[in-house]
Amino acid sequence: MPVRELSSGIYELDIDDRKMLATKNMIPGMSVYGERLITEDDTEFRQWDPSRSKLGAMLLKNFDIPIEADSTVLYLGAASGTTVSHVSDILTDGLVYAVEFSPRTMRDLIQLCDQRPNIIPILADANKPQSYAHIVEKVDVIFQDVAQPNQAEIAAINSKYFLEEHGHLMLSIKSRSIDTVASPKKIFKEEVRKLESGFDIEFEVLERKELDPFHEDHLGLVAQMFVDDGE
Incomplete structure (x- = not known):
């Protein structure tokens, strides 16, 4: 899964040809508002919902x-x-x-x-x-x-x-x-x-x-x- 850092600590994930905004999860395994958690190379990301x-x-x-x-x-x-x-x-x-x-x-x-x-x-x-x-x-x-x-x-x-x-x-x-x-x-x-x-x-x-x-x-x-x- 391609991961690109857009800005300090802010990432763009490419999942199934769909780009997703995300941050690295400070508390792995814990979702804050029902957002999707994605793991890549032992790093867990939290999807960031712009809406x-x-x-x-x-x-x-x-x-x-x-x-x-x-x-x-x-x-x-x-x-x-x-x-x-x-x-x-x-x-x-x-x-x-x-x-x-x-x-x-x-x-x-x-x-x-x-x-x-x-x-x-x-x-x-x-x-x-x-x-x-x-x-x-x-x-x-x-x-x-x-x-x-x-x-x-x-x-x-x-x-x-x-x-x-x-x-x-x-x-x-x-x-x-x-x-x-x-x-x-x-x-x-x-x-x-x-x-x-x-x-x-x-x-x-x-x-x-x-x-x-x-x-x-x-x-x-x-x-x-x-x-x-x-x-």
Whole structure:
């Protein structure tokens, strides 16, 4: 079975002429959300379903993913940990802070963290980063997937608190959570504008693509914090 590494810790498997996204399973034999487990040359991989993961969809849309094995990641909108578990697989020498607002969903996330020591679960509102500032250190990457109307503002305020200089923001913008009537393309354009110049912290948008057919009315975005070095 051909195996190709697409990015650090992220693989493409070719099974019966069908390409499959996967990560190496940190906990062999254990499936997180019913995903398929595949073994090749004594290595177990977990299938990564892009229809259940915005980050997975971004990978299949050929985004350049700025997550390395030793990265520190802040994940906003962790839910029960479907995507967080794959980030955990990638971070063999790193750490992911997983922020989730729902106590019910957090129970599932905590069960996942019991098996995966590189995930730190945080029950908190992503609108209030000051409430978890005593827990989260400076991070290399922020990944955000929250269904809130002020998605750009949440990204900016968390970046101001936690993102390293020149660190990367990965954002899934859900247009219907911002406005159910307006054109998604118009909403995406406005959210990008906000990130580039609407706050006291600015970003350079490196990539932006819509995530259909995996996630309708969603825009994936990768940006880098802009820091004026005075040059």
